[in-house]
Amino acid sequence: MSQTQALPKTETGHVGHHQPGFVGRYIFSTDHKVIGIQYLFSAILFLLVGGGLALLVRLQVGYPDESIGILTRFIPGLAKHIPAEWGGRMSPEFYTMLFTMHATVMIFLVIIPWLTGAFGNFLIPLMIGAKDMAFPILNMLSYWFMWPAFGLLMASFFVDGGASGVGWTAYPTLSSADLADGSYASPAARHAGLGQTLWLLAIFFAGVSSMMGSVNYITTVLHLRAPGMSLLRMPLTVWSLFITAILQAVALPALTVAAIMQLSDKVFGTVFFLPPGGAQFGAWSTGAGGGQPLLWQHLFWFYSHPAVYIMLLPAMGMVSDILPVFARKPLFGYRPMVYSMSAIAGLGFIVWGHHMFQSGMDPRVGAAFMVATIMIALPSAVKTFNWLATLWGADIRFTASMLNAMGFVSMFVIGGLSGIFMAVAPVDVNVHDTYFIVAHIHYVLFLSTLFGLFAATQFWFPKMFGRCMSESLGKLHFALTFVLANCTFYPMHILGIGGHPRRYFDPTLYEYLQPFQPLNRFMTISAVLLGLAQLIFLGNFLFSLAFGKKASANPWDSNTLEWQAPSPPPHGNFETTPVVVRGPYEFGGDGPADHQPQTATA
Amino acid sequence: MQQIPTQPSTPRPSPIGRWLSVLVALTLWTTAGLVIPLALPGCGVTEIPDSVFYPLRSNPLVNLDKAPASAPPAFPPPGKPEVSLKWLEDQGVPILNPDSLEKAPWGTEWREEVNTFLLSQFGTPAKPRVGTEGVDGFATIAKLSETLQLTPAVLERGSKQYRRLCLHCHGLGGEGAGATSGWLNPLPRDFRQGEFKFISTAEHKLESGFQPLKARPRREDILRTLHLGLEGTSMPSFGLLAREDVEALASYTLHLSIRGEVEYWALFYALRQDPETLKAVEKDPAKESRNRAIRFLSGALEWEDPEADVEDFVSKAKGSLLPAGMAKLLDRILREYAAADKNPILPMVDPYPSDQPTPAQSLANGLKIFQAQCVNCHAGYGRQSALRFDNWGGVVRPANLTVPVYKGGRRPVDLYYRIIRGIPPCGMPKANVQEGDPARQAWDLVRFLMALPYPDSLPSDIRQQIHGGAKQ
């Protein structure tokens, strides 16, 4: 196992630590670094799964009549979704399963675990000078609660009716309607039966996992900081993870509760989301209800809008840490950065309604949400300006990590600016549920967050494994990803403006969408190439684990505390508790060194 | 330990690493150039690959010679139509499983002969057709398929549209078991039995004096369903398609239906024999094929004088008897469809002018007929209808007539057709309106049915009876 090779082998003889066995050290480990690395490996694995699903979605949209029958040779279980007698064309239901699972895997098993799981775990104790997390066992549980989620999601493809195919938003009654006889069969859609039940359980596990993590982060940041590490001396990575943890701790219960409600609708026959008249599906009927489908949307978006920031803030924080290191210049506006992150988090709680302008929610409420939503653009703008000001007049070192971080800044501008359309309710009504939204979320989650993650992985890899990732391959990966991701996702804006609804199995059925079909094919080819480009990253990652250049303790000449520990840090992180004397961004200037670590006395 | 490196040690790529990366990159993109063409299949957007064939029939046939004794307990659960077949079997209704043909020593050979015939006469999804030269009686078959608009050009167009629009519910061979069908109720129609529910064909005999094998629809009936869909089911409307496409789809539906029916009868009469008889036949191989053919044909074609006619047929037939018999069957089915088109129900003249308000007497008469003839199945005006089996072995519910949703169409004439002809595959009988003034009786019933869902249009006494006291 390459994973185990790269982990620290030296024992520090730390007082009070018994010698754990192999399982205790590398599998059910309570060491925050091992858990962080476990998260990292899992997330990269899931990234491949989620990306593969996305490619199938793209293939279908670009070439709606074509065969993907070749898949059934590798996974015979899929034959029922890709029947050979159709000439290997996928079924419309399989298509809905694909995009539902793509979103679920990417959000709950890639982005959130990679950001808060991998880097949150690895970096928080190291950056604040702590020996470990506040609750190491809770931390371990949090990781292992993610696996049932993944297992349930993947298993659901092979259960009766297939995986959930009702979109990651799982709107009732499509997702929740069940027959009154208590069977698992949903009259709304075959894939909204047992598959959807498993999906809800998976969301429940992922939610519990994240909540355990966030409680841990909050406690750790508040209680375990090294002497001198005041809140306003914390690196922005820690700040962003701290704010994210608060967001998660407050918002996630809403989703978890909503998932339990829908689960009980499906399993116990409650009617939280079923309207009084019930629902009719041909000769099927659900029986009378007493609930409201709109309730789910409120509960869901009360979590899922803050979730967007959960998926973005840590990347912002890490980029804010990476930019000054390679710009050799202090971060511009540390306090405004902290304030704007807090403002994003605060406002993030009262803007969920902009997902529901056309949902049948009272339009007066819509007006209120619209004003709140539009103001959330402001802190994001402030952050962008501060990043740009950080780069202004700097001596930029073009490392792969820095390139990805600058890619983040560049692409976040597009993702952020296209969000303004969504805040303008009359325009949002037009672009809602079209490809414009798909473009926007991918600019935020793929081109921003994922670039942040690539930057961070490249940046902290030496600290994690004691070796550096290849710079050349890293830069190649950046160049191709940057260009191809734009090719894949930018034209989606244009499709959306033209009114191309998302989640269409075969858009060529519509006369007004036919002119866009070459564009769809262009995006599909780009997406395939984009997927291939990620193999460079994967190869670089695995190759460097074993053969990468040996890294010193502080290969990037950075200031924050983790670089004062050896690479990789031993169990317990620091030999002596570090004492912090200054903020994290003291670069440049006319002193003897161009950077001043947080611990060093002036 | 505090380490403060004084020199910048940003990793710089070594020359070897650089060229290695170039090499890796080039390899990757060469691979990409190869992988994409292999992974992405062709661009022929509406072309159907030649390698796709109609599937062999594998699902059970319901032998309706014996009617089920009791009603089904419920709808079978979504995606499990086999459950209702099990219910039927438990009641002693024979379920004929094509797989059991294997038990007969000649079963495989029989299947092969049937399949070869189907492939030669009906083609593949890419090249569908009805009838090819070299089969007995080809001249009439060709002429009939022309009349029924079953020419290869029309069918090819229909096949393409079918693949895009219909296949995922109705399946490649029209078996009604496509990927989407799983949870639909009512299930998508299985065309392969030659039966249609909503027809406007008058009862008639063929020129030869025989009854049609099944109640045949008119082409207009299929077109109506395609244009308007079947409200209350998952069959949507295809009225927005180009006229030619709808026509082509109607033709293709007929094609699938005819193909399926020929297969159906060929399997049905092979399977209906009990295994003992089948074995007895085996002992005399010379008689075997003849017996098989006789059994099959005498069952399907209802000869007037089976022995003499069959002798005649056998002596004239070239080669194997089975294909010859199937060709004869195909010819007969085509003739039946052609005859159906010529025998529409001609509605009797409505004694009341349609632009005047409905007389209360008419509604009262209609109510009387309804209560005498319809309430058995449409209990509580359909609100408490009991479920029943249909000819496919599925479960249907007699319509709730207090809701203005009509699968077969909402025009008065549509209701008239249902009353006069019934819905044969679901066991809905035709209404008995023969005595007295048939036209008045029929239209009274139609008028009553049309007023039934709207309390306001019923006289107060009838309203009281049907909708209770409260005015809606």
Add this chain to the structure above:
Amino acid sequence: MPLDPGNSPVPKATESAGFALDWSAPEHALPLIITGMAFVIWLCAFRFRKAWAAIVGINTAAVAAYTAWSARNGHWLPEKANDLAGEVDGLFNMVMVLITVFFILTQCVLIYAMLQKSPEGGRAKPVHGNHTLELVWTLIPGALLVYIAIAQLPTWAKMKGQNAGALLPSGYEVASDPADLLVTVTGKQWEWRMRYADPSGNKPEDPIQWASTPATADVHVVNELHAWKGAKVRLMLRTTDVIHSFFLPQFRFKQDMLPGKTIPALLHTDKTNINPDGTERSWEIACAELCGGNHYRMRGRVVIHPDRESFMTWLNERKSGQSARKEPLASADKPPANPMAGKQE
């Protein structure tokens, strides 16, 4: 289970094996060319590290140029069917202009920062921030955003059925409203069932009630929304099963249908899609909320007749077709003279 596929003369169905990606088509060749460009930049950057600015620069230019090209070549907002669509597009364009300025500005700063010379002595000035700058770039965008927030309110109110000039929308109630035509649209998996109120003039007293209990004289149509130019159409949106979203791209209209609820909406029709020569410009209805596997199949057709008379002709034709007592095939059920063809052949 087929008998024994091995013995069967009918070959087993297989997946398509054909392949013919047309690499000369721009949509197939372009991604490869663009990939090649990125590759070249990567190679150049070994020698000139500032070549990295080119990748951001080219990307910015390409994005801007491509957007402009799309806007000029019809890959843009669909035709406007009413004045409200014009207002919505006005807002869209306003935001578009603003964000274009910000986009170009920020990308240029980024590119400049990448290209700039190293600071003297190799050390940047340790600037930690600047209050004035922070204030400037908080207040200016802030003011713009507040302006956008206020500027859109009247359109939003109008969209939700308020009269022009109102700043805030009202709730979903049907006032004694001036609608000329009342249509109930019922979404179901997977089609739209339209029900037109009695055209002879007896308007239902309570439209909400009428939406759920049909009347005898209603005219039933599938997947086709008809009205006439200048009509105010009151749509009563319902669904029998799951959430659907009634999307009319040309009207910039989109409204979900909620199970258990009847949602009234007002549709203005200021333009006809029947050309003077009698042909029809295709305006389509789409579903914008995932409603099951066949979500993509909920296609409908909008016809805005040039005047009320031709609309009434159509409606009466439908009505008489609906009460047909004789004709084997109602002529009204035949597709129109200029049907929207399915797929181009």
